[in-house]
Amino acid sequence: MNLLLEISNGALAITATLTGIGLVFAALLIAKLISPKSYSVMKADPYECGIPTRGESMIQFKAGYYIFAILFLLFDVETVFLYPWAVVMRDLGPQGLLCIGIFMFILILGLAYAWRKGALKWT
Amino acid sequence: MFNFGTWTSEFNNFLMGFLPDWLTVVVECVIIAVLVLLTYTVLALFYILYERKLCAWFQCRLGPMRVGRWGLLQVFADMFKILLKELISLKDTDRFLFKLAPYIVITSSVVMLACLPWGNGLQIIDYNIGIFFILAVSSVGVLGILLAGWASNNKYTLIGAMRSGAQMISYEISLGLAIMTIIVLAGTMNINSLVWEQDSAWFIFRGHIPAIIAFLIYIVAATAETNRGPFDLPEAEHELVAGYHTEYSGIHFGFFYLAEYLNLFIVSGIASLMFLGGWMPLHIPGWEGFNNVMNWIPSIVWFIGKSFFVSYLIIWFKWTFPRVRIDQMLAFEWKYLMPLSLANLVLMAVCVALGWHF
Numbered sequence: 001m002n003l004l005l006e007i008s009n010g011a012l013a014i015t016a017t018l019t020g021i022g023l024v025f026a027a028l029l030i031a032k033l034i035s036p037k038s039y040s041v042m043k044a045d046p047y048e049c050g051i052p053t054r055g056e057s058m059i060q061f062k063a064g065y066y067i068f069a070i071l072f073l074l075f076d077v078e079t080v081f082l083y084p085w086a087v088v089m090r091d092l093g094p095q096g097l098l099c100i101g102i103f104m105f106i107l108i109l110g111l112a113y114a115w116r117k118g119a120l121k122w123t
Numbered sequence: 124m125f126n127f128g129t130w131t132s133e134f135n136n137f138l139m140g141f142l143p144d145w146l147t148v149v150v151e152c153v154i155i156a157v158l159v160l161l162t163y164t165v166l167a168l169f170y171i172l173y174e175r176k177l178c179a180w181f182q183c184r185l186g187p188m189r190v191g192r193w194g195l196l197q198v199f200a201d202m203f204k205i206l207l208k209e210l211i212s213l214k215d216t217d218r219f220l221f222k223l224a225p226y227i228v229i230t231s232s233v234v235m236l237a238c239l240p241w242g243n244g245l246q247i248i249d250y251n252i253g254i255f256f257i258l259a260v261s262s263v264g265v266l267g268i269l270l271a272g273w274a275s276n277n278k279y280t281l282i283g284a285m286r287s288g289a290q291m292i293s294y295e296i297s298l299g300l301a302i303m304t305i306i307v308l309a310g311t312m313n314i315n316s317l318v319w320e321q322d323s324a325w326f327i328f329r330g331h332i333p334a335i336i337a338f339l340i341y342i343v344a345a346t347a348e349t350n351r352g353p354f355d356l357p358e359a360e361h362e363l364v365a366g367y368h369t370e371y372s373g374i375h376f377g378f379f380y381l382a383e384y385l386n387l388f389i390v391s392g393i394a395s396l397m398f399l400g401g402w403m404p405l406h407i408p409g410w411e412g413f414n415n416v417m418n419w420i421p422s423i424v425w426f427i428g429k430s431f432f433v434s435y436l437i438i439w440f441k442w443t444f445p446r447v448r449i450d451q452m453l454a455f456e457w458k459y460l461m462p463l464s465l466a467n468l469v470l471m472a473v474c475v476a477l478g479w480h481f
Contacts, residue, residue: 007148012155012248016237019156020230023163024378027206031374035209044214046277047369057276058217065289068453072292075461079299082468083255086306089472097476104465111462120457122450 067119071111078107124404124418128244155247159237163385166236168198170384173431174438181442208373213276216370220274225371225378227267232385234260239392240314242402242423253314254306257393258299261348264386265291268357271379272367283366286449287350287357293456294347294354300464301341304333304471305397308480318401323408325400329481333471338398340464345390346437347452349383353444354452387434395429402426408481 046053085092085100114120138147172187172195179186187194212218237247238257250256265288272284306312308330309320320326327334347354350366358366368379395401402422406414447455474480 007151009248009250011148011152012237013234015152015156016159016234016248017230019159019237020233021226022156023160023233024226024229027374027378028210031206031208031210035207035373037209043211046213046215046275047364048278049364053277057215057278057281058273059281061281061285065285068289068293068457071457072296075296076292076299079296079303082300082303083306083312086303087310087312089307090310090475094476097472100472101469104469108462108465111457115458120454122453 064122071114071119074110075107124243124422126244127242127423131244155237159233159247163233163236163381166388167381167384168202170388170434171198171201171380173434174384177435177438178442181439202377205377206374210375211370211372213370216276217274220270221370224267224271224274225375227270228264228382229378231260231264231267232382232389235389236385238314239389239426240318240396240401241426242421245402245423246315249313249315252312254302254312254317254393254397257389258295258302261386261389262292262295264382267382268367271371275367275370277370279363279365280367280369283357283363283369287367289449290347290350290354290357290452293453294344294460297340297456297460297464298344298348300461300468301337301344302393302397304337304464304468305330307468307471307475308334314396314401317396318403321400321403322406324406324481325398325403327398330471330474331480333467333474334398336467337464337471338394340460340467341394341398342433342436343460345394346440347456349386349390349437351383351387351437352440353447355441356446356449356452387437388430391430391433391437392426394433395426399429399433400425401429 046057081103082100085096089096135147135151138150142150175197176186176194187197190197190200212221234248235257238250238253238260240246248256268291269284269288272280272282272287275281305317305326308326309317311317311320321329323329327338330337346352350357357363363369368376371379400406402425404414404417404420404422404425406417
């Protein structure tokens, strides 16, 4: 049951989004008005335990994270495909169960392949 | 059960009486926004105190006691203090992304909060794919954390954000699969229907073994999703200063802090919605008298009580288990938790197909 039957869900979602933006904006505005301001060269340095920072920080970083991100993409798309099945699973009967079993078997083969290749090993 | 929807409908009719339609919608949207905002801040303040008190009791301390009775006003003092702090902007940061990150993190948690069912008729956003919408919005929050770490121009924040990103996307799969296990049992994704499906008994009882396994998987994955407990290595203070929000100061830091506590409430709320009946009172089939007594307790009390109970469990983990390493954490997810949740999904599907559920 809706809280307010006349308002569409889209409008409510937009209201919630605007509320979030408004919260951040208002709090930042208050903080800007009442907080002190000062500037010094040392203060603008990145905090790295008191040692002056060396080199670039926005760098290309460890490939291991990207492998997990790619695996995530694979399995996330899989879960997106599984959701509609999960809703209508009762109506589909044994045939639907068999089909999704084959689908999941192929995916598990993919995971096994990645595992065998050493993609899950952190080096 | 009392339906809070009657109040809102009456208020709606009252407004419709003297305002044109479009103005009614605007007024109601503004009221909803104010209510969500109030709930958000009150919950965040409560959770900060809740966690501080609980972790004090786990360590045989008293926690904050000086400001107000039992330290109840401590959080308000902290809030004003954090507003008074200077907002430092560093050299060489990506200004735009640095300022965008808190907006993304806070907005995603506000939208998720607006989806939760607070009581009978007390719900704001009610899509027919409700729970899927919540999951979709929750994955937007990761972007904010990655942006925060990247834009800060600091090596610690970059490592923290990368760890956080890898952790959150990995555990999101188990989280989704655990929720899907329950959807197989319920046959709907609409949040209101999910709650009404649990009228006879909660899903954790209706689905027995697979539902209990799914609940355990969900709690582990939710702990990792909120960067807490044994999985708090994005913020491992011994290694990374403070993780992805090292360079944020004042209220900028406060936003991440707020969103972290709100996410704790939201994952607890989803756990109570999917497994413990949402706002549905404890019903035992056949015990009519008992069910009627339980119906006397307002639905909002049930929802909040269950959510706080699940949050208590998650806070408890933090003070019980030592922090894991990044390789252990990712191996645990990909080699154990995800295959287990897939197997559990199949088990639930078989149980539902054969009718082995209540």
